Amino acid sequence: MRGKRRVIRQSAAARFLHWTHTISCLLLFYTGLALYLPRLNGLAAVFGGLDGSRFAHRVCGVFFIGIPILMIIFNWRGFVNFLKDIFTWEENDTTWLLRFPIYLFRAKTKMPPQGRLKSGQKFADWFIIGSSILLILTGIAMAFPANFPKGLVQWCFPLHELGMIILGVFLLGHIYLGLGIFQPYRGAWRYMFGDGTVSEEEAKYHWTRWYEEVKGKEST
């Protein structure tokens, strides 16, 4: 689905954040699983053993927390617009979400026209962002236990695991679509990992309402 005329979909700042967040997130999963599951302790060898894996987990955590915070400070308006996007929910979104399981097996299913963010992406973002916040807060308490009540720190261990499971499940779906394994999403990885543009055909197909808004702005 790569046509000649291209529309800007993701800014350089959004792509930088997504790149660094993806790398730190995947490394956090790797080092975290190496520490958490005895059967996977062997994975820690890459970082020189369990202590090395724990250290790498903390360093990646600093990037996972720090880069979004810096980006939010430098692009407050973009962040507020992103929050508005993900928390705007109309009847159209519910219809899209209910039809999505059918669409996954029958790509010809007629889906309601979408704005800048697809309903499924908004829904996944609630869980991705929510579980990331849970992981960050519980992670900080576990890394500096002396600064928090003992009972609270004990609760942080199962809550950190819960956050990891929720994030893992939603990321599997996100990565499945993002990598373009499902035919209508072929080449989607380029929106975030490439030059951030989409062809007009892709824009029209995936985000009809957003595409019309962009075209409307161009013609005024």
Ligand code: HEM
């Ligand atoms: C191999 C891994 C990944 C792939 C292939 C991937 C793919 C993508 C793609 C193609 C988009 C653009 C969607 C669009 O333009 O509508 C996107 C957006 C997004 N991704 Fe990922 N992603 C990956 C990992 C992650 C991780 C680890 C996180 C968070 C922890 C994440 C969070 C997000 C969020 C919040 C957005 C929405 C941004 C926006 O549209 O403004 N992604 N991803």
